[in-house]
Structures are given as structure tokens and as C-alpha cells.
Amino acid sequence: MACALLSACTGLVVYSTADTQVGVIDPGLLQANRLAFITPSTITGKEEDKQALALAFAGVLSERRPDLQLVSLAETLSAINAAGLSERYRDMYHDYRDTGIFRSDILREVGKVIHSRFLIQLKLAQFEQDSAGRWSMLGLRLVETKRARMRLFFQIWDSTTGRIVWESLHELSVANDTYTERAVTFRDVARRVANDVADLLPGRPPSPPFPEEPEEGE
Secondary structure, three states: HHHHHHHHHHHEEEEEEEEEEEEOOOHHHHHHEEEEEOOOEOOOHHHHHHHHHHHHHHHHHHHHHOEEEOOOOHHHHHHHHHHOHHHHHHHHHHHHHHOOOOOHHHHHHHHOOOOOOEEEEEEEEEEEEEEEEEEEEOOOEEEEEEEEEEEEEEEEEEEEOOOOEEEEEEEEEEEEEEEEOOOOOOHHHHHHHHHHHHHHHOOOOOOOOOOOOOOOOO
């Protein structure tokens, strides 16, 4: 009886919205040039998740959009450091925190060093996790609702002109009724947002969505 009730109560609910500004980018131009991830911006307290965010997006976009020539954050940072541009790169981000603008002269230098016209900027505006008891029996909590929320800006900058050529705002909430201890992780949510971005980016139709990762115990 308990197992039957647990099966009925557990499940995953995902709610997402996206607000996209198509911009001025030509899909053919996007596919003909390399797109490089640059360092994401995050809210205070999530600085250590910058690499994880970029890695999750690079993985999903590589799977869903094989028509795009993507350059990982690790490749970008390695090329910038090898070229001796680390201080200029830091200055560019210092100005961005105050203005929301990347200086065009430094942006152009970065694009040349990594041989990428277009640069992908991720800005994490919110990420929250919590849990709550959902169902119990004889005083024991058997099912918990694990929840997570993310709000993220995705921008593509043209390093040759200093313009934002495409951007979107994504908000996603995930709630999972489960009897396991597995939380809805940062990586889980980031991959789901990246999946939404893959559907919206201009160009060829995306490949089928990535397979869902099974819950522990299934």
C-alpha cells in the first residue's frame, strides 16, 4: 500500500518562461563563425558556479546545436592567458559590473585572440533551492518536494562591432516530489535552461532534446 502511494505522489514538474529579443543577427552568419563562451556573471554567493554554468551550457548546446561552432570557457580563458590579456580581460569585467557594457576595444582583442567573432555571455540573476515535506505516514516523512528556481540572461555579443546581436531572459522552476535524498541540483536546472536556449537560437532546427537523467533509486 505504502509503495503504491509513493508511486502516485512522486513526480517532476517543470515550469519555464522565456522572453527573447531576436536582435539583428543573421542565422547564416552565426553558423559561419565561432561562438566562444566568456566568463559568466553571477549574483553574490554564486561566484564558484561560473565554470559549472558555462560547462552545462556548452554540453547541452553541443548536443542540441551541432551546427554551431562552440568554443568552451576553458579554451577561451587559456587563449586569453597565453596571449597576456588577463589584466585587460579583468578590466573589461570590472567595467561591465558597473555599466552592463563590455568595452568594444577589449572585446575586439578577446575575439581576435580566441578566433571567435561571437561571444556568449551568461548572467545568472537568481538561483534558489529548498525542500518541504509533502506526504508522511505514522509520523515519518516519506515524500519531500525538492524545488529549485533559476533566472538567467543569455547574450551573444559581436566582438567586431561591440553590439549585442541576440539575447533572451529565462526563468525556470523545478519541483520534484521524491522519496530519495537527491536534490534538484544546479546542474539539473542549468541544463534545462540551456535546452530552452537551444530551441530559440536562430539557425537550423535543433536536434531532439537530451534524455532525462534518472532519479536515484529508479
